[in-house]
Amino acid sequence: METERYELTRRASLEVLRAEAQDERETMIYGRARRGEDPWRFMQELPTVDELVVLLMRAEALERGGDEAPSSGEHDAQLMRRIATEYPPLGPTVWTMLAGKSRFGDRWDARTA
Numbered sequence: 247m248e249t250e251r252y253e254l255t256r257r258a259s260l261e262v263l264r265a266e267a268q269d270e271r272e273t274m275i276y277g278r279a280r281r282g283e284d285p286w287r288f289m290q291e292l293p294t295v296d297e298l299v300v301l302l303m304r305a306e307a308l309e310r311g312g313d314e315a316p317s318s319g320e321h322d323a324q325l326m327r328r329i330a331t332e333y334p335p336l337g338p339t340v341w342t343m344l345a346g347k348s349r350f351g352d353r354w355d356a357r358t359a
Contacts, residue, residue: 260299260333267298296339303329 258266271292278288293301307325323344330340 260335263299263302264295267295267302270298270302271295294339296336297343299333300326300329300336300339300343303333 274292275285275289279285304325307329326340326344330337
């Protein structure tokens, strides 16, 4: 199966991944605030910590697979489902993202980029 080339490797515990994502999110907040943006306006645009974890895991899997994005939406959905399967606490976030209902919207989706 072609999606098998998008491997998920456990490089760290979920707690560590969440801590890294929180650091990244805080960096985004700091940068935008330093540019004079109003946090009340941009905070809703930022991904949650778990959304960042999922996005980073997806990007790493795609990088290991040698592509920028899966060739079809179905392959992308399979990759996202594998993240939810291997990291059950991220399941609700993955399903929300797949449904396009997260506050991050569907901007993560390669098909809409």
